[in-house]
Amino acid sequence: MRHGWIVTALSLALALPAVAQQDATMSTPQAPAEIVRERVTFDVAADGSFTKKTEVLSRILTSSGLEFLRQATVSYTEGFETGDIDEAYTLKPNGTRIDVPRNRILYTSGASTRPGFSDIKTKIAVFENVEVGDEVGFTTSLKQRWPWFRGQFFTAFSFPRVVPAHDVQIVLTAPATGLPLQFDVSELQGGQPVTQDGKTTWTWTYENAVPVQPEEQNVSDFDSGPHIVVSSFPDFASVAKAYEDHAKDKVEQTDEIKALAEQQTAGITDRREQAKRLYEWVSSNIKYVAILLGNGGLVPHKASEVLQNRYGDCKDHVVLLESLLAAKGIPSTGALINAGNTFKLSSAASTALFNHIITYVPEFDLFLDSTARYAPFGTLPSADMDKPVLLTGTGVVAHTPTETSAGSTVRTVTSVRIHADGSADGDTTATMTGTISTNFRALMALLPPGSEGDFLRKIVVGATDGSISKGDPQNLTEPYIFSSHYELANAASFPGPGAVSFALGMHPLPMAGLISPNLPVRHKDYACSSLTAIDETILQLPGSVTVTSIPKASDMTAEGVSVHLVYERTGPNTITATRTLKVDHPGVVCTADYYNRIHPELTKMIGLLGAQVLYKEAPEGRGR
Numbered sequence: 260m261r262h263g264w265i266v267t268a269l270s271l272a273l274a275l276p277a278v279a280q281q282d283a284t285m286s287t288p289q290a291p292a293e294i295v296r297e298r299v300t301f302d303v304a305a306d307g308s309f310t311k312k313t314e315v316l317s318r319i320l321t322s323s324g325l326e327f328l329r330q331a332t333v334s335y336t337e338g339f340e341t342g343d344i345d346e347a348y349t350l351k352p353n354g355t356r357i358d359v360p361r362n363r364i365l366y367t368s369g370a371s372t373r374p375g376f377s378d379i380k381t382k383i384a385v386f387e388n389v390e391v392g393d394e395v396g397f398t399t400s401l402k403q404r405w406p407w408f409r410g411q412f413f414t415a416f417s418f419p420r421v422v423p424a425h426d427v428q429i430v431l432t433a434p435a436t437g438l439p440l441q442f443d444v445s446e447l448q449g450g451q452p453v454t455q456d457g458k459t460t461w462t463w464t465y466e467n468a469v470p471v472q473p474e475e476q477n478v479s480d481f482d483s484g485p486h487i488v489v490s491s492f493p494d495f496a497s498v499a500k501a502y503e504d505h506a507k508d509k510v511e512q513t514d515e516i517k518a519l520a521e522q523q524t525a526g527i528t529d530r531r532e533q534a535k536r537l538y539e540w541v542s543s544n545i546k547y548v549a550i551l552l553g554n555g556g557l558v559p560h561k562a563s564e565v566l567q568n569r570y571g572d573c574k575d576h577v578v579l580l581e582s583l584l585a586a587k588g589i590p591s592t593g594a595l596i597n598a599g600n601t602f603k604l605s606s607a608a609s610t611a612l613f614n615h616i617i618t619y620v621p622e623f624d625l626f627l628d629s630t631a632r633y634a635p636f637g638t639l640p641s642a643d644m645d646k647p648v649l650l651t652g653t654g655v656v657a658h659t660p661t662e663t664s665a666g667s668t669v670r671t672v673t674s675v676r677i678h679a680d681g682s683a684d685g686d687t688t689a690t691m692t693g694t695i696s697t698n699f700r701a702l703m704a705l706l707p708p709g710s711e712g713d714f715l716r717k718i719v720v721g722a723t724d725g726s727i728s729k730g731d732p733q734n735l736t737e738p739y740i741f742s743s744h745y746e747l748a749n750a751a752s753f754p755g756p757g758a759v760s761f762a763l764g765m766h767p768l769p770m771a772g773l774i775s776p777n778l779p780v781r782h783k784d785y786a787c788s789s790l791t792a793i794d795e796t797i798l799q800l801p802g803s804v805t806v807t808s809i810p811k812a813s814d815m816t817a818e819g820v821s822v823h824l825v826y827e828r829t830g831p832n833t834i835t836a837t838r839t840l841k842v843d844h845p846g847v848v849c850t851a852d853y854y855n856r857i858h859p860e861l862t863k864m865i866g867l868l869g870a871q872v873l874y875k876e877a878p879e880g881r882g883r
Contacts, residue, residue, distance in 0.1 A: 290470050291324030292317050293423035295394060301414065303433040307406035307491060316350070316396040319389070329389065331397035334381045342401045347384035350394040359384045407557055408501045412438065413490040413609040417481045418446075420471040427465040431489060435459045438491050441607040446485035463487060474778060476785040478848055479601040483784055490609035496654030498608050499595075503651050505558040506593065509578045512586060513563045516579075520586035530589060531623055535636040537583045538618075539735055542629040545579060546570040557610070573616050576629045580618050592652030594619040594626060596659070598642040600786060602848050604656065617643060619650055619657070626659050633700035635735040638666075641694050641788065645847040662789040664843045667693035668738075670793045675750070675764045679801040683721075683750035687765040688742040695790060696739040699767065703741055704732035711743075719765045721747040754876035755804050760869070761796045761836045768792055770840050771868050774820065775861040778854075787849035792840040798872060800832040805877045809834050810870030817860035818853070819843045824867060834872050 298314040319325050335342035347359040365383040386395045406412065416429065429447075433440060435454050444450055447463040454460075465485060480486065492498050523540050524533040548570040559565075559574035562582035571579070577593045584591045598615040605612055617628040617639075626648070631640040645661040660666075668691065675685040691699055706714055706729070715725035725745030732739070743765050751759050762769065773792055800806060810826045823839040 289320055290421070290423050291321045292319050292328055293425065294427060295425055297424065297427040299416075299429045301429075301431040301433075303412050303431065303438065305434045305437050307408070307410050307412040307438070308403045309412060310403070311401040312398065313401075314396075314398045316394055318394045319391050322391060325389065325391050328386070328395055330383050330385045331395070331399070332381055332383050333399040333401060334379050335401055337380050339405050339407075340401060340403050342380070342382060342399065344382050344384045345398040345400055347386060347397040348395070349386045349389045350396060352392055357387050359387060408610070410438075411491050411501065412440070413492065413611050414487075415481075415489070415605070415609060415611040416487040417479065418465055418467065418485040419480050420467060420484050421473045422467065423470045424465060424467040429463045429465070429487060430460065431462075432458050432460045439493070441488075441490050441493065443486070443488040443605040443607040445487075447487060471782060474781055474783055474785065476787070477600065478784045478786060479599060481601050481605075482603045482848075486605075488605040488607040488609055488611070490607045490611070492608045492610075495604075495608040495649050495656050498610055499649050499651045499654040502557070502593070502595065502610070506574065506578065506651065509559045509561045510582050510585065511562045512582065515566060516562060516582050517586045519566070520583045523583075524587060530587070533587050534584060534589055534620055534623065534625075537587070538580060538627050538629055538636050541576060541580045541583065542632055542634070542735070543733065544569060545576055545629070547576070547630045547632070548572060573630050577616050577618050580627070580629055584620065589620065589622060591618050591620045592650050593617070594648040594650050594657065594659075596643060596646050596648045598646075602646060602786075604647045613649065615643075616651075617648070619648070631697060633704065633732060633735070634697045635737050638693055638697060638737075640697055641847075644694070661846050662694060662844075664789050664791045664841050667695050667788070667790040668792070669695050669768055669790070670795075671766060671768075672795045672797075673764045673766065674797040674799070675747070676799045677750050677759065677763075677801060679753060679803045681749055681751050681753055683747040683763070684745070685747060685764040686742065686744050687767075688740065689767050690738045690740050692738045693790075694788075695768070696737060699741070700732040700735075700739050703727070703729040715743060715745050715765065719745055719747070720762075721749055722765075723748050751800070751874075753801070753804060756807070756873070756875040758871040758873050759798060759800070760871050761794075761798065761838070762869075763798065764796065766794060766796075770794060770822075770838060771865045773840060773842065774822075774864055774868075775854075775858065779858070781851040781854040784848055784850050785854065786847055787842075787844045788847065789842050789844050790840075791842075794836075794838045794840075796836045796838075797829070798834050798836075799830070800834075800872070800874055802832060803877050804832070804874040806832055806834065806872060806874050808873040810836075810872075813867055815860065815864050815867060817857040817864070819845070820857065820861065820864070822864050822867060824870070826870070838868065 295316045295318050300312045301309050303309040317328060319328055331344060331347045333342040333344055344364050349357040367381045389395055435457050447465050449463045450461050452459045452461055523536045527533050549572055559578045562579045565571040565575040565579045581591045593616045595613040596615050596617055597613055617626055619626050625637060626639055628634060628639055628643050634640050639659060643659055646659050648657050648659055650657055670690045673687045675683050677683045711727040712724050715722045722745045725743055727743045728741060730741045750763055751757060770792055812825045814823050821841050825837045827835055829835045
């Protein structure tokens with residue numbers, strides 16, 4: 260889908276790098292750039308169409324900022340919108356202004372971030388003679404000739420806290436009557452309506468003098484930060500109706516669709532199993548292709564066209580699956596969702612809050628995302644978990660399931676044989692279910708044949724060569740199992756004394772990384788996953804050494820996170836470690852307070868996982 264959140268002007272570009280660059284003379288990180296001044300002005304017409312003018316002046320503070328602020332762009336959908344760069348310039352510290360000539364403003368078409376089709380046009384102005392310390396400015400104009408939904412206007416702004424911003428102003432003017440607007444505004448000043456000559460104007464200001472440094476897995480600034488949502492939709496039911504008005508006639512019962520439904524469910528009477536077969540067919544046979552042609556970002560194609568083409572975007576997947584399920588008498592509906600790091604809906608209903616659509620089957624209370632090619636039936640990708648959704652068929656706001664430790668599991672069995680020269684060879688078998696299995700199916704399916712050795716050398720410390728048996732990533736039956744064999748150099752130093760870690764060998768999901776990112780303190784809410792991980796590692800040392808100590812068994816728990824560690828001698832020089840991690844968060848969003856409260860305990864858990872086997876040179880004659 261298209262037309263989700265707008266992040267003001269350069270804010271997104273500035274937030275994309277590792278927004279802080281450490282200077283050798285500084286004790287705190289520095290932002291790559293800052294917004295000196297920004298003006299965004301909307302003039303909305305009675306039918307929902309609008310003109311938008313954006314003026315931005317930014318100062319480049321670091322080489323990282325220079326890389327991300329070399330150009331100004333404006334994008335628009337041909338046929339629905341027009342756009343232009345009115346001016347672009349570099350402003351030197353001494354006041355010298357260097358304008359980009361009109362004949363050097365470039366033009367591209369068909370831009371798309373994924374494989375697919377697009378009629379989005381982009382104009383680009385590359386700033387001239389720009390250096391760190393300079394300011395770069397531009398003014399763009401965008402005119403929407405035809406509203407995406409007739410008679411409706413909607414927009415949304417998010418202001419990333421990682422970007423320093425000064426003197427930011429948002430102005431919106433709309434007819435005083437005939438187009439009632441809903442607002443959800445957080446952490447901005449102003450917004451008092453002023454009516455004159457039949458029009459009402461709202462003005463908001465924003466400033467962020469002290470940026471917040473980025474943290475791993477942060478939720479979006481919309482969820483807990485400054486934002487504006489403006490919409491003429493009175494409620495979410497009207498948003499659902501607007502979508503269905505364009506989509507409902509695309510669900511079809513053609514002879515081809517009916518025949519396919521019968522073919523895929525032949526001999527199956529269980530209705531849930533029928534739904535499973537139809538989901539798997541769509542998931543496996545309809546290639547995901549982004550289609551942004553005209554209003555195609557919001558309106559699906561007919562199911563018969565999708566079936567004939569064998570490709571489509573998320574809306575097309577939903578339409579075809581809905582048609583196939585209906586052929587077997589199984590009702591379903593689309594479910595609008597935000598597949599980004601946003602986990603809340605605004606109080607102002609808007610299509611701008613959604614960027615994806617999945618399928619909901621009420622008979623089984625089941626959400627399905629057939630664009631997630633490697634997600635087994637009944638399993639959602641992590642981007643869809645624990646999210647509010649709008650059911651387009653009913654207008655009801657529902658919620659997708661949250662992750663649980665029982666629903667996403669990995670069991671790894673690793674056996675490493677260490678040789679007398681310090682080298683080793685090992686085997687690992689991983690058995691996965693749920694979201695974890697989805698991710699690894701995709702990873703293994705995308706791994707080019709013949710590149711397995713390179714892959715192992717990148718992810719396994721000391722690996723010199725190896726092979727991977729991928730199983731069948733295309734088979735969506737749980738569990739997913741893959742295995743690997745590898746050779747290791749410098750696994751241990753003999754004759755000793757020395758130590759060897761249970762991290763030796765391949766561990767697809769190292770437990771220390773699953774427990775916690777390495778942050779001493781958090782300031783913002785973050786996305787957190789629930790899962791169960793069981794790691795059984797067998798270390799076999801050569802007879803030329805004596806094992807002098809193995810770790811003690813231990814257990815530790817901290818508010819939904821627990822580890823259970825067992826170590827035992829299973830042979831003269833063989834030690835088996837069985838380590839179990841269970842994480843059960845109440846949802847997929849955890850608060851900064853929660854993290855800061857349990858972080859000391861999580862750090863201790865990570866320390867326990869670092870336990871090692873100690874050895875020394877064997878007594879004279881042993882192993883000889």
